[in-house]
Amino acid sequence: MRFISLLLIVFLALLQYRLWFGKHSVPDYLALKDEMQRQQMANNQLKQRNKLLYADIDDLKSGVEAIEERARNELGMIKAGETFFRIIPAHKSSSRRRISEPNTYKENH
Numbered sequence: 298m299r300f301i302s303l304l305l306i307v308f309l310a311l312l313q314y315r316l317w318f319g320k321h322s323v324p325d326y327l328a329l330k331d332e333m334q335r336q337q338m339a340n341n342q343l344k345q346r347n348k349l350l351y352a353d354i355d356d357l358k359s360g361v362e363a364i365e366e367r368a369r370n371e372l373g374m375i376k377a378g379e380t381f382f383r384i385i386p387a388h389k390s391s392s393r394r395r396i397s398e399p400n401t402y403k404e405n406h
Contacts (some may be wrong), residue, residue, distance in 0.1 A: 316388040317323055356363035375381045 332387070353363070357367075
């Protein structure tokens, strides 16, 4: 009876060791669970991005307004008969840097 009890205790200790420190243990499970949550969040962000891209594609296929907007914003194109005004913000004169000339001083030894 004592031998069986000792054998069961050793067997239980080995199982506990494998459960906490062995391959596919509880810490491995928790790490995989966290990784899965991070991956699901990344997948959801990519799905949202894909939805926006598909909506953009549909806009480009269905109408000329989206194409015209892209041509104006990305390529700087204007329609015939339109006037293009470019507004450049004024900078303060104190923010301009002076460019110093290179140091031409040579020491005589």
